[in-house]
Amino acid sequence: MVDLKKDVWAIADTLRGVYARNKAGDVILPMTILRRLECVMAPHRAEVAAIIAQQPNETLRVKMIKSVTGGVKFYNTTKHTLGSVYDSGDDMADNLLEYVRGFSKDIDVFTNFHLPQHIERMRKGGILATIVRQFRDLDLSPEAVPNSRMGELFEHLIYMDFESSNAESGDHYTPRDAINLLVDLLFAEDDNALSGEAIRSIYDPTVGTGGMLSVAEEHLHRMNPDAELLLYGQELRPESYAMCRSDMLAKGQNPQNIALGNTLTNDQFPDDRFNYILSNPPYGVDWKYIAEDVEGEHKKGFSGRFGAGLPPTSDGALLFVQHAIAKMTPPDSQDGGARAGIVLNGSPLFSGGAGSGSSDIRGWLLENDLIEAIVALPNDMFYNTGISTYLWIFDNAKRSERQGKVQLIDATALGSKMRKSLGSKRIQIDENARACVLQQYATMEISDTSKIFENLDFAYWQITIERPLRLNFVASPERVALVAEHKILGKINGLIGALNSFGGGIYLNREDFLTDLGKHLRSLGVTLTTTQRKALWQTLGERDENADICRFQSGKNKGEPEPDTGLRDTEVVPFGWGGYQKSHDAKDVTIKAYFNAEVKPYIEDAWVDYTKTKVGYEIPFTRHFYKYAPPRDLTDIDTDLNDSLQEILGLLKEVEA
CATH class of the missing domain: 1.10.150 (DNA polymerase; domain 1)
Structure with a gap:
């Protein structure tokens, strides 16, 4: 497979002179799909041709083709192959164009890639015959390249294309080791999927080329060969959408389940709910340009998707989280709820103080017992970023032992170095590391790297401390x-x-x-x-601290001290502080006790303005796994400095000599 990746992208060398290096993907990606579709159709070409000739009705035609091919839902009305196109000499461009346009209507990949225009460009550049021959000679049959491997090839090509154009590949390409762990966790608590002829649905609202869906399908079939997983997805970028849709067709999945459009403003599956949701939304995506639509849906409350709150327009990650929750099968449904797995950076854990949209969204997730586990991945796991990343697992129908609880797992030390880096990706999670995380998760282990918290352990009151104006x-x-x-x-x-x-x-x-x-x-x-x-x-x-207190002279606060806004401060009071009840009802008694113990002894004239108290929610992941490392002994530091100094002096003497 490694050689195949190199062989396919090596075709970019043929394109030089006619295409800039950063435009090679415009040809390589659609031609790879064309060859894959051709290889999938190859064993059944004669049977399919007979059906096309006999049956003009599109619906019946597809049904008959699916029956004789064992699930293939597309076809080509021409007799062409890349081989016959190559042999057609001067008619090569016309025949290739006819071949491309002869696919059934579900194959819209070539339109999205503008392949007809590229065929003419390659003809004029004198490289069309070479390109056709090179792809003709690739064996992309399902026997040689199974669906999972084909998905890896697609994603590798996407990565190479975006790397060569200095673009952000992270929006499209989630590394397989991260996907495998996420899928392991997603299916870990679902016994229904592991028995009988289960039919389950899975949805990726940022589907890219469909890598997450492919891994999930294979994983479920390994656990239960009799299960059927229906794949759904939506993608913003036309090229990625086209590749995903073609991949679904080649697998026998329904291509109509892959939709094109902006998930946040145009949900293509508004009435659908799913058993599983998987997603790796882009990090720090700016949603200013769609703010009007998003804010309009937010105003609908929970009849829309964004009723819990709005994060800052500089980062839409928590919008995707709310969308995913909205697409989960309800707990009272026949399937008994749904699970979701989302890859996020650190921002959704803590960004935004009490009363902010981000905090309110976290509070909604915690108060509704939707967060099951969060796993911290090693840094340098992804291709376009070295920042910290986390796997969030959501469940709207938790098992009894998990109800009211959140598990945090620190897997940052479980990564192993790759022999060769790919962009920013230098670390991978291997099978042993995955097994370790799954064991901690399945047993709800309590250790230095796995901790269990109650939902309200992440809740706090932000209180306002006032001092009198003097x-x-x-x-x-x-x-x-x-x-x-x-x-x-x-x-x-x-x-x-x-x-x-x-x-x-x-x-x-x-x-x-x-x-x-x-x-x-x-x-x-x-x-x-x-x-x-x-x-x-x-x-x-x-x-002036020696001056008299300024007091209100009118209104409901007449006679009361007037606060000095310049001395105003805030304090955070965790739910359950001092052993008080961990609940909203204990607000007043907890805050009063905290103030009397932690503030009043040090600032005698201070008071709490209870009208300004806000509830906040934060998941301080790194704080819970912080390990104190004592500073080095000064003697050791002096020794190292002296050794370095002597080494420098020695080098200077060599230069002078």
Whole structure:
């Protein structure tokens, strides 16, 4: 298979001169699909040709072809093959074009790749015959290249194409070792799929070339050969969609189950629900350009997909998570719920504070007991990024022993180095590592690398700590100068002169100051509105811990201390702090106890503004697996520095010599 990957991409050398290196995929990808489809059709060409000649009805034709071929749902109405096209000499371009256009309507891959235009370009460039011959000689039959291997080839070509064009390949290409682990975890808790002639459905809303679906199908068949897995997917990029759809056709799957379009704005399966969902949504995808559509659906509440909240427009990962949850078969259905596995970066674990959209979404997932497990993968696992990545497993009908709990598994140390890096991918998860993760998951192991938490262990209250406003006041030249520079106060006739003539020294009580200053201003005919009066004392005041507390003079808080916004602070109070009940009902008693123990002894005049309290949710994964490493001994550091210094001095002596 490794040689086949090299052989196919090596055809790019033939394209040089006619195509730039970063455009080679425009030809290699559709021609690879063409040869694969041809090899799949080859054993049944005569039988299929007879059916085409006898049956004009499209629906009946496909049904008959599927019957005689054992599941193939496509055909070609011409007699051409790449071999016959190559042998046709001057008619090669016309015959190849006729061949491409002779496929049944479900094969729309060549239109998406604009292959007819490339045929003409290759003809004019004088390389068409060589390209046709090279693909003719590739053996891409199912016997030589099973579906799983073909999926790997497709994805390798996608990777090579995007690497050569300096594009982001991570949107399209999820490494097979990560997919295998994700699929292992997804099926691990589903006994229904392992017995009898089960019919299950699986959906990938960011399907790419269909690699995740292929691995899932093979995995289920290994566990239960009698099971049938119906594959569904949606993809934004036409090229990836076309490859996935062609791959599904070659497997005998329904090509109509692969849809083209933006999953977040145009769900192509609005009424469908699935037993499994798999996805590797793009990291940090900006959704500003679709914000109007997404926000409109959010306003519908839970009658839409995004009722739990909206993450920042700079990162749409949690939109894909909400979409996946919305597509899960309900727990009260005949299948008894659904499971989902999603690859995410670290941001969805902790981004956004209490009251933010991201926090609210996490809270909705936790409060509804949807998160079953999160597995931290080693860094450098993916082709276009070396950042931390995580596998999230969701279940809307957990087993009783998992209900109300979340398992965190740290697999960051289980990766092994690859012999040869692929882009940013330098680490892989091998079978032994997968088995280790699965064992921890299946047994709900509690260890240094596997921990079990209650859902509300990740909930907290963010409380606002206020301190009283204490100001001194004086009409000094420096402070009066600030009043003169004020965009509103500086324009009031007579005010600056009145302030300059105001004596009285320093005031430590705001009301005394305002009373005396008010009398002085009125005596000089200067009147101020309430807003101007407030702006004036704010400009003339300066924080002073020895001053009297400023208090509200009206309203429902009359007589109460006025808070100093510059000293305002927040504290995080975890649910269950101090042994109090881990529930929303324990809010007041827990916060009061926390404040009395952790704040009041150190800031005597502080208080909690309960009207500003917010509930937040965060999953601090790395904190729970942090291991303290003591600093090196200073003597060892000095020794290393001295050794390095002596080595440098030795090199300098050699140069001088």
